[in-house]
Amino acid sequence: xxxxxxxxxxxxxxxxxxxxxxxxxxxxxxxxxxxxxxxxxxxxxxxxxxxxxxxxxxxxxxxxxxxxxxxxxxxxxxxxxxxxxxxxxxxxxxxxxxxxxxxxxxxxxxxx
Numbered sequence: 001x002x003x004x005x006x007x008x009x010x011x012x013x014x015x016x017x018x019x020x021x022x023x024x025x026x027x028x029x030x031x032x033x034x035x036x037x038x039x040x041x042x043x044x045x046x047x048x049x050x051x052x053x054x055x056x057x058x059x060x061x062x063x064x065x066x067x068x069x070x071x072x073x074x075x076x077x078x079x080x081x082x083x084x085x086x087x088x089x090x091x092x093x094x095x096x097x098x099x100x101x102x103x104x105x106x107x108x109x110x111x112x
Contacts, residue, residue, distance in 0.1 A: 002072070004041030006050070009068050011039040013057050028052050 014024055025035040028049065037043035054064050094102060 002041075002068075003038075003044060005068055005072055006045060007039040007041040009064070009071055010053055012071075013053075013059070013067075014039075017057055024053070024056065027056055 014021070021035055021039070022032050025032045028035065030049070034043060038045050038049070050064070051061060054061055094105065097105065
């Protein structure tokens with residue numbers, strides 16, 4: 001499982017429901033620091049713990065994983081847009097170069 005993505009989604013759901021980290025930790029009977037590590041993606045989460053978290057917010061596990069998949073897809077699309085923006089900017093800069101400079105840049109890049 002993707003600990004970082006799961007943790008970020010847990011944090012998002014908790015915050016959307018106006019719960020403080022300490023409040024959820026107490027409901028789950030775990031330490032504040034453990035829940036914080038789960039939300040930060042630095043601690044693995046068990047299936048049982050994930051089920052308990054989902055129960056606190058009246059979510060089924062399938063709803064949780066659908067939301068996780070949706071958020072991963074959105075992040076991937078955002079990364080694709082960033083790459084497109086970079087390519088667009090590079091293209092604009094290359095177009096400003098003379099033909100000789102463009103050829104030199106091409107040769108330089110091919111040497112990598």
